[in-house]
Amino acid sequence: AQSVTQPDIHITVSEGASLELRCNYSYGATPYLFWYVQSPGQGLQLLLKYFSGDTLVQGIKGFEAEFKRSQSSFNLRKPSVHWSDAAEYFCAVGALTGGGNKLTFGTGTQLKVEL
């Protein structure tokens, strides 16, 4: 069965600083990997996804992520954080189980941005 680990429950960065959120996955086949962001009381918005090809993936809002098969990682990065980036970030792996597509989420990383 697939699983996702986000080791950092909370991260605080200063506005303008760089950001890296860690994600490690466990899945036997080629993983389909996603990063979603959730603002308080809101639904989830897709930042980016990876399923093949170039291992450096560009997303919305200036985010990027790098897929490293050897490390089973899919870390999210942003060179300069804005105060509006404060939110919960979820890494997820998609897998086809009996009956359909199942997204397995990590436990999330809460990002706080200091002004």
Add this chain to the structure above:
Amino acid sequence: DTEVTQTPKHLVMGMTNKKSLKCEQHMGHRAMYWYKQKAKKPPELMFVYSYEKLSINESVPSRFSPECPNSSLLNLHLHALQPEDSALYLCASSQDTSARETQYFGPGTRLLVL
């Protein structure tokens, strides 16, 4: 347009009430999902519909009853809920049930069971 809409935004119900949550998408997606999200936790899959047929039920109690009347609509009927069912209920849709397809999420319905 990648919008999934959900109504109502908030819902308060007693344990003896019957209520329904509604989800709608007009992206031509043929897979739709219900998730439950407790505070400070990731979403947990409840149900998956593929081409209007229930394809996954993650052992959800029968007090939750999903319905997919057509390819654009997904309902979740609630009856005799417990206080521990209070949560954010998220609907999502995707082109189909391929694992590489992006799931697009609605804003959710925040449910409080008294």
